[in-house]
Ligand code: C2E
């Protein structure tokens with residue numbers, strides 16, 4: 494080890510450490526400075542209106558490619574970014590990139606377009622969140638209804654009062670709040686009762702179980718009916734088969750997202766997809 498490494502995390506590596514701990518420290522170290530080295534990018538996955546097959550928006554999904562680590566999955570690096578606090582600056586990178594892209598797509602291709610951005614618990618608790626989002630919307634000349642913020646159960650732990658106020662501030666700008674991964678956690682129903690969501694995203698595990706298991710379609714159908722009774726729109730995640738989209742269409746699901754339509758795509762490829770505009774072939778077959 495050279496002296497120049499300073500407080501480099503490598504110093505803490507020892508023979509006895511297990512591979513998982515080493516990997517985690519390695520990722521944490523490489524994640525510092527990854528924004529300024531331009532190692533992050535966004536992929537965009539279209540969100541399809543079930544009735545029309547139109548692309549009504551996209552979910553922005555973060556990607557990280559490091560020269561020595563290669564492509565690292567968000568399932569692996571997001572939890573580390575959350576634990577270290579790095580998710581806050583990384584999250585602002587995501588918001589800025591996603592809103593910048595959205596402003597160009599609205600001008601080039603269409604009127605309404607909604608971009609969905611995932612928010613971690615730490616970002617949600619950041620007192621600067623609301624003002625930063627407001628400033629970015631202004632900067633890119635976007636109205637609030639061009640943006641959805643996706644949150645999972647983890648965001649909803651903590652002060653109910655604080656969360657209610659944050660929801661109110663966000664929704665007063667016209668921004669939509671989506672409950673992501675609905676049905677995956679323990680308390681989805683309870684949170685739906687306590688807070689006002691605009692959108693509910695049915696967790697993709699329900700689609701994965703769809704063909705094997707009679708329970709999954711019944712729960713999908715019941716979730717859609719319940720959401721609609723509460724005036725909440727529904728997006729089905731992880732739609733991969735024709736049988737799934739047919740079932741969702743029959744049961745009045747509002748929107749769908751999944752490999753059946755498209756994988757998350759890099760900026761330029763997503764833009765090409767926007768030119769094609771629709772997936773009515775998949776929906777009317
Ligand atoms: P998520 O928000 O639930 O995103 C949906 C995930 O499902 C994405 O995984 C997407 O690629 C994947 N997916 C989409 N369609 C299908 C399908 O038809 N089949 C299957 N099997 N998977 C599908 P991805 O991109 O690996 O992201 C994983 C998770 O990482 C996200 O889950 C989200 O929780 C988190 N994440 C991604 N980007 C960000 C970000 O910018 N900020 C934060 N805080 N979290 C993020």
Ligand code: MG
Nearest residue numbers: 531532533534
């Ligand atoms: Mg880049």
Ligand code: MG
Nearest residue numbers: 552611643673
């Ligand atoms: Mg999401």
Ligand code: MG
Nearest residue numbers: 673674694730
């Ligand atoms: Mg999800």
